[in-house]
Amino acid sequence: MAMQVGLKTTSLATTPAPVRTTPGAATSVARPDALANVRPTGPQFPESALLSRRPLRYNVQLNQQLTSVQKAESYLSETETQLLMLRHQATRGGGAESAKAVNMLLRQRGTLSGGTVDRNFNVTLQQKSQVNFTLPGMEKILEPSSGETLVFALGGGRRELTAVAIPPQATPRQALMQLNVGLGKLGIHATLSGEGQVRFQVAEDRWARVSHNFSVRGEGQQFPADAFTLLAPAAEPSREDEVGLLASQWSPGASGKMQQTLEQITRERSKLHQHQERVSARIQDMSAAYTPDEALETARALGSALANGGTQYGLLAKALAAQGNVSLTTVKNLLGE
The missing domain is CATH 2.60.40 (Immunoglobulin-like)
Known part of the structure; x- marks a missing residue:
């Protein structure tokens, strides 16, 4: 029958745990308080290039949110610019080139916006764009x-x-x-x-x-x-359909309809800017960048903790060796108690 013997020994936990140090050694590897508040000031909102160069800086969900916001903002900004140019040129008897650019944006909306803008120029970051229709x-x-x-x-x-x-x-x-x-x-x-x-x-x-x-x-x-x-199935009329008609044939009352679409785009871009501010605040909270002095102090504290780990490992090894070489008499005496 297998028997187990318990001895009072000084040992370290065998499961992963924070490093313990002896008195006088560094007690923490955390960033110093004096340097904790020193952080480099980053851009207000990440650029697309930053995401591709340093993809591991943010978690996957946040990366997806950043990409969605950037695509929606880029598409709405370009659409707004082209609609303003179309209105300006059409009221003066021109606008053929602008109409061509607008129609291209409408046809490629799903691709250019990444599915983040629907047929009524509403931003849909958290869900798929929907089509309302009748049968x-x-x-x-x-x-x-x-x-x-x-x-x-x-x-x-x-x-x-x-x-x-x-x-x-x-x-x-x-x-x-x-x-x-x-x-x-x-x-x-x-x-x-x-x-x-x-x-x-x-x-x-x-x-x-x-x-x-x-x-x-x-x-x-x-x-x-x-x-x-x-x-x-017949899709319900949308702002996209209306803009397409205005681009192909400008009418006397087209300016008012175009203005309504521009106001819709402005409202959605305003919502995007608010979302950008929230994401920027979250990124700032997640920032883990170290300053040179901060990194040096942290490295010193970690080195000190590791240097003192050798002594504690020796104590643990001796305790395990002693427990494995206990004599039969000692075992009987302990069990007899």
């Missing part, structure tokens, strides 16, 4: 009926199917609830307006598939049962 003919699903099972199909790549069972004599809200259970698997969400109209929403990166490859098959009541019926 003509879908309102009849909300009408009381004997019930029907609908199968929705989304193509344009890997074919996705989902079934929705509308209960007999369901109220509009009950039918809407069942609709969301099924369509939610396709990333589509439906809401009911105060006027009783059904509106749908989907992430913008799925809109191309939904707008061209969304179909439904029923049981012969609301929709045919022999084949899928291709639906015709």
Whole structure:
């Protein structure tokens, strides 16, 4: 039978722990108080080049926030500049070059902004940009009926199917609830307006598939049962659509509409600046840069602590050796007690 013997020895913890030092040695490797408040003043907000050169300076989540803010700010700033130029030139009978630049910005919005600006020039840092749309003919699903099972199909790549069972004599809200259970698997969400109209929403990166490859098959009541019926989703008008029309054909009242879009961009840029200030404050709190004097003092304290570690290691080695060579008589005496 294995026996264990406990001896009173002076030992160090075998698990990782802060370094202990003997009296008179440095008791901490922390940064000196006198130097703790001395920090180099950095830029108010990191530039994109800084992120690529020193990617480990910030954590991953903060890096993503910085990148999103920078892309959104860059896109809105360039769009605002081009819209101002378009308005200035169009009111004087020109603007062809500016219109071309504006249309390019609208077409490449998702790429240039990194998906951080939606179709209404709203900044969406924490979530995907959404597209609101309607489905003509879908309102009849909300009408009381004997019930029907609908199968929705989304193509344009890997074919996705989902079934929705509308209960007999369901109220509009009950039918809407069942609709969301099924369509939610396709990333589509439906809401009911105060006027009783059904509106749908989907992430913008799925809109191309939904707008061209969304179909439904029923049981012969609301929709045919022999084949899928291709639906015709219609996106709600957006500021992006409005700007595109103004760029292609400037009208006498276009200045007022353009001004509304510019004010929207100004509001969103103001929100971005506030977000930048919060991120900058967080970066300042996370700063771990040492001044030369601070680094020297810390190195000295660490060296002193390590120098005194040899003596304590020797004591631990002797204690372990003694415990492993205890005689049988000693063991019997200890157990007899």
